[in-house]
Amino acid sequence: MRARVFVTLKPSVFDPQGKTIADALHSLGYGGVEDVRQGKYFELDLATTEAAAARALAAEVADKLLANPVIESYRIEVDQS
């Protein structure tokens, strides 16, 4: 089973890279892109076939390593693969 973990800076934390990308898009004429937040994406291939167990395991490793809880938050998606 595959879990996907999306890690981004918390909304309260300034994201200088996202801001720079947004500015670049604006200079390309994409004024409709109001804001950009940059993050990281992880694909975890898990031994379990239980969606709940996969989600729990992904959350555990996100808490322990993939995200830094001081500055980052994460979102998990689980699907069959």
Added chain:
Amino acid sequence: MKFAVIVFPGSNCDEDAYHAAKDVLGQTAEYIWHKDADLKGADVVILPGGFAHGDYLRTGAMARFSPIMREVQAFAERGGPVLGICNGFQILLEAGLLPGAMLRNKGLKYRCEHVHVRIEQTDTPFTCAGKAGQVLRIPIGHGEGNYFAPPDMLRTLEENRQVILRYTDPEGRVGADPNADEWNPNGSVNGIAGICSQARNVVGMMPHPERACEALLGGVDGKVILDSVVQSIRSGTLVARA
């Protein structure tokens, strides 16, 4: 007195720290490979600058899994003096030995230049030879030195006087908004350049004192940081030994 300089794959200021301890301070110094599990009787531990483990995932994130870090943590818990410089500071944050986290520099640029920092507190093993308010001109070289702590943590840090170095102008002044101060090279919250642990023996700083210990290298202002730990150990206020 023995300095242990921890060497991670990707450390690149280990030789600078070793040179400062051995040749400038005249102390014993030894490199300790990150896979070792013994600090070999060191009195001081330095986590040097560089790009430990290639900065994979986040700066400092992988280094906390190096076997030697268990020993560094135990040494710190016994009250031993630990100094993390630049990437070493980032490692201490990721290892949970110091509070907070590092973000990419506000201007996104890798900043490599001399900055001014003011000594805020002198009751740590790495600032005790200095004077409160003393301004040091020390080089920085980093892309992720934008120190961040959420509001509650920041309040606690300031209340506990754990902010020991702050970016200032050459006269030691901070602007009205220290976060946007022109002297703040990376956007660090409250202009924080260095902090200590609650027990005060673990110190992290982004500027490189080991690169500012000899006039030949452009200045000796960083020497007070390393002199401090020698003085601190000699005075017997620190007793931990690896």
